[in-house]
Amino acid sequence: MFKGGFIQNLPKVYGLYTGGFAVFIILMAILESLGVSAKAIGQMFLAFTVLIYAFIGWLSRTVQVDAYYVAGREVPTVFNGMATAADWMSGASFVAMAGGIFFGGYTYMAFLVGWTGGYVLVSSLLAPYLRKFGCYTVPDFIGTRYGGNFVRFCAVLVLVLASFTYVTAQINATGTIASRFLGIPFEQGVWIGLVSILMCSMLGGMRAVTWTQVAQYIVLIVAYLIPVFWISNQNGFGIFPHLMLGDEVARLGELEAQFGLVKNSAADMQAAGVPKGLGYISNPHSAVPEGVMATWKYLSLAICMMMGTASLPHILMRYFTTPSVKSARKSVAWSLFFIFLLYSSAPMLATLSKISLIDPNLATGIIGKSISDVQSIEWVRNWIAVKQAFIADFNGDGILQINEWFMRGDVVVLATPEVAGLPYVISGLVAAGGMAAAMSTADGLILAIANALSHDVYYKIIDPKADVRKRLIAARVLLVVIGAAGAYVASQRLTSILGAVAWAFDFAMSGLFFPLVLGVWWKRATREGAIAGILLGLGSGWAYLIYVAPAFMNQTPWLGIDHLRFGIVGASVSLVAMIVVSLATDEPDDATQKMVDDCRIPSGRTVISKQS
Amino acid sequence: MSNKDAHWEKTKQHMFITLAIWFFFSIVVFMFGSNINSASFLGYPLAYYMTAQGSLLSFVLLIFWSAGRQESIDEEFGYGEREDD
Numbered sequence: 106m107f108k109g110g111f112i113q114n115l116p117k118v119y120g121l122y123t124g125g126f127a128v129f130i131i132l133m134a135i136l137e138s139l140g141v142s143a144k145a146i147g148q149m150f151l152a153f154t155v156l157i158y159a160f161i162g163w164l165s166r167t168v169q170v171d172a173y174y175v176a177g178r179e180v181p182t183v184f185n186g187m188a189t190a191a192d193w194m195s196g197a198s199f200v201a202m203a204g205g206i207f208f209g210g211y212t213y214m215a216f217l218v219g220w221t222g223g224y225v226l227v228s229s230l231l232a233p234y235l236r237k238f239g240c241y242t243v244p245d246f247i248g249t250r251y252g253g254n255f256v257r258f259c260a261v262l263v264l265v266l267a268s269f270t271y272v273t274a275q276i277n278a279t280g281t282i283a284s285r286f287l288g289i290p291f292e293q294g295v296w297i298g299l300v301s302i303l304m305c306s307m308l309g310g311m312r313a314v315t316w317t318q319v320a321q322y323i324v325l326i327v328a329y330l331i332p333v334f335w336i337s338n339q340n341g342f343g344i345f346p347h348l349m350l351g352d353e354v355a356r357l358g359e360l361e362a363q364f365g366l367v368k369n370s371a372a373d374m375q376a377a378g379v380p381k382g383l384g385y386i387s388n389p390h391s392a393v394p395e396g397v398m399a400t401w402k403y404l405s406l407a408i409c410m411m412m413g414t415a416s417l418p419h420i421l422m423r424y425f426t427t428p429s430v431k432s433a434r435k436s437v438a439w440s441l442f443f444i445f446l447l448y449s450s451a452p453m454l455a456t457l458s459k460i461s462l463i464d465p466n467l468a469t470g471i472i473g474k475s476i477s478d479v480q481s482i483e484w485v486r487n488w489i490a491v492k493q494a495f496i497a498d499f500n501g502d503g504i505l506q507i508n509e510w511f512m513r514g515d516v517v518v519l520a521t522p523e524v525a526g527l528p529y530v531i532s533g534l535v536a537a538g539g540m541a542a543a544m545s546t547a548d549g550l551i552l553a554i555a556n557a558l559s560h561d562v563y564y565k566i567i568d569p570k571a572d573v574r575k576r577l578i579a580a581r582v583l584l585v586v587i588g589a590a591g592a593y594v595a596s597q598r599l600t601s602i603l604g605a606v607a608w609a610f611d612f613a614m615s616g617l618f619f620p621l622v623l624g625v626w627w628k629r630a631t632r633e634g635a636i637a638g639i640l641l642g643l644g645s646g647w648a649y650l651i652y653v654a655p656a657f658m659n660q661t662p663w664l665g666i667d668h669l670r671f672g673i674v675g676a677s678v679s680l681v682a683m684i685v686v687s688l689a690t691d692e693p694d695d696a697t698q699k700m701v702d703d704c705r706i707p708s709g710r711t712v713i714s715k716q717s
Numbered sequence: 718m719s720n721k722d723a724h725w726e727k728t729k730q731h732m733f734i735t736l737a738i739w740f741f742f743s744i745v746v747f748m749f750g751s752n753i754n755s756a757s758f759l760g761y762p763l764a765y766y767m768t769a770q771g772s773l774l775s776f777v778l779l780i781f782w783s784a785g786r787q788e789s790i791d792e793e794f795g796y797g798e799r800e801d802d
Contacts (some may be wrong), residue, residue, distance in 0.1 A: 211750070214768040221773045222743040228780045229735045233787075347770065351760020391765035393750040403747055411743065429798045431788050438780040445777050452769035705725055708796045 112179055119184075122157075123323050129153060134530045143529045147286040150533035151540055154324055158317045158544065159304035165316050166308035170573050173310035173580065174241040174556060176426040180315055185432075186439025188315045189423045191322035193220075193444055195271075196278025196543030197606050199325060202448075203521075204514025206455035208384040211393055215403045217448050219410025221441060226415035228437035232424040234625040236433035237704045239711025240425065242553070243418035243617070244561040247639075249713055250624045251632040252697065254566045259639040261557045263616030264418045266643070268550045269591065271417075271609035275547035276302070276588075277595040279540060286536045292596045299592040301540075302547045307581055310556075314548045315426060321541035326446055328538025333450050336457050336525040340467075346453045353460045357390040360463055364472065364507040369499070377497035383511040390459065402665050409672040413610025416617040419546075419553035430707035458521045463507060469524055476505050484523045488516055551591065555583040607669045608650070615646030615675025619683050627687075628701050634687030641682040646675020724794035731790060735783040742767075742775045 111118075133146050171177050180188070198220075205213045240246040244264060248257030279298025284291045305317040333346055343349025368387050393399075414420065423440075424433045465473040471485070476498055479485055488494035495511040518539070522531040559580035564571055571579070620638045623630040651657045654668040666673050692698075703712045718726070746753070746767050754764040758771070791797050 211765060211768060215747075218743055218747070218768055218772050221776050222739060225735065225739040225743075225776050225779055225783075229732050229739075229783060348759055351757070354761055354765065391754075391762050393754045393764050395751050400748060400750060403750065404744055407743060407747070431784070431791070431798055434784040434787060435781075438777065438784055441777050441780055445773050449770045449773055702721065705728070706721065706796050707791050708798050 165313035188318035189440035190443035191318040191545035192549040195546040199542035204517040223411040223414025267613040272550040278543035321545040412614040416613035611672030614672040616643035637686040638683030642679025645678040
């Protein structure tokens with residue numbers, strides 16, 4: 106059945122895998138109808154999928170440097186696209202994005218544009234050139250292009266800062282899902298999540314992460330799309346929701362006008378005892394806020410997310426694994442296509458979920474109904490019991506108003522199947538999808554950090570004579586240490602001090618965007634310029650973050666650039682510093698200029714020769 | 718101008734065209750978000766449609782087109798890669 110090598114058989118292997126997963130879902134549905142408990146089904150979903158990933162991780166074990174760092178540079182275009190999509194879409198994208206749109210409406214969707222538009226920058230400015238360069242890690246490119254260990258170290262610094270900010274949130278998400286569906290305390294869930302993550306990457310590095318990410322993508326996209334289509338069809342909103350929810354969006358506008366969108370005062374919410382982290386509907390769903398400031402806030406957020414996307418090392422390093430430069434380029438297109446499948450569905454899920462909840466004409470609607478009736482609905486009771494939803498009767502009329510219903514954003518994805526009356530097997534599937542999304546991103550991030558530390562710091566700076574065996578042992582030890590550090594931070598619930606996921610994008614764009622882009626596109630960029638660009642960009646961004654962040658000095662943002670957008674400041678400083686310092690120092694030598702020329706030509710051998 | 722420089726000139730030009738289209742769909746459209754939202758597409762308000770689906774889809778198509786055109790530029794100057802995947 107399997108003639109030829111593994112790579113030739115990939116479509117067959119993953120086709121079988123997808124079929125097997127479908128059979129598993131059907132089996133679970135049968136078990137549910139036979140009366141197996143919801144809890145057992147949730148556990149089987151998690152256990153089965155995680156064990157499969159671990160098995161793939163074990164099959165992909167390797168002792169070769171090329172396979173460990175860049176998956177042997179033989180990952181076909183479309184499969185690398187799937188792996189990148191899984192690498193990219195985090196637990197937050199999966200669980201929280203629809204909820205963000207649910208509460209934030211149009212304004213929040215700047216994230217959608219930012220997190221997809223960034224790929225245009227990746228494909229036209231960076232990915233093909235970095236692939237031609239032949240580096241193992243992103244700091245490897247910076248270190249070789251600009252020359253010298255110090256600039257390499259600066260790049261490692263930005264990488265670690267941005268990726269670690271991001272990874273704790275992912276481990277946190279695996280812990281939340283594991284604890285909710287396995288019925289164990291969160292602190293233990295985090296460590297179970299970590300073990301699952303490490304099983305995918307420990308033995309095979311990039312190669313193992315690649316093949317598990319493809320498997321995880323399949324699970325997460327199935328788990329996201331099935332509920333969206335099912336709800337839309339079952340409740341008569343349209344066969345193909347993406348093209349057919351125009352009436353529902355218009356209806357939401359009418360309902361908003363009818364109920365009126367009010368902002369609750371902080372004092373009222375505190376007096377009523379609304380738990381932290383819950384939101385309520387106060388932004389219009391599809392209406393665009395008026396005014397220059399509102400437009401600037403939308404655009405500045407989109408810009409930060411786009412430039413951040415193009416500077417995040419765990420994404421860029423995925424394009425080092427393709428067989429050629431042109432396949433790196435095409436692979437970016439496929440990545441974005443696979444991401445688009447989920448991202449374009451999130452607004453639809455938010456719309457379906459919102460209309461189900463707030464339209465009083467629908468059986469599922471709760472707004473405008475009597476509070477005692479609403480409180481007796483089973484799913485409402487369950488989510489209120491775990492402090493994920495809350496009702497506060499501010500005006501004391503006993504009727505639920507739109508500003509009196511509070512819920513956590515995650516609930517939109519996790520509870521909508523239940524609200525819409527879908528069988529429990531779908532909720533189990535959603536849990537497996539969320540786990541896949543969080544694990545795949547965590548794996549990519551931990552590997553990016555460990556590879557930079559083992560390749561750039563240990564091998565290139567500390568011990569250039571280390572043999573292959575020693576380097577790969579160092580890489581694996583670092584993987585475990587970094588994962589454990591992330592899990593420890595998550596288990597101590599210290600994630601709030603690391604702030605929002607958006608910070609990772611701002612850090613990356615402050616320190617890496619211009620040094621990377623100008624490294625390819627501007628031959629005159631010098632080592633000193635790059636060092637200034639990285640350090641001043643990162644430093645000024647960081648200083649500004651501390652100045653505006655609510656958790657720190659909480660000063661009034663300048664021009665509306667708040668803590669989610671501090672990369673605007675960092676990247677501007679980085680650009681100016683890099684140009685001024687580069688022009689003030691001597692032109693790079695001929696060897697460096699030739700290196701840049703070489704990386705601009707797609708054909709031929711990589712700029713750095715094989716490093717083993 | 719050498720072959721190498723001519724190739725790079727054309728590549729640069731192509732990059733600027735790609736980024737101009739990107740700029741239109743990521744920035745310009747949303748600069749006029751409140752003006753275009755009264756228009757409708759597929760029954761959705763236009764600005765809402767663009768941020769939920771339209772711009773995203775345009776980025777996907779843009780990268781496929783851009784990658785294809787860059788390949789033919791590379792081949793034109795004899796820098797094409799062999800079919801290996």
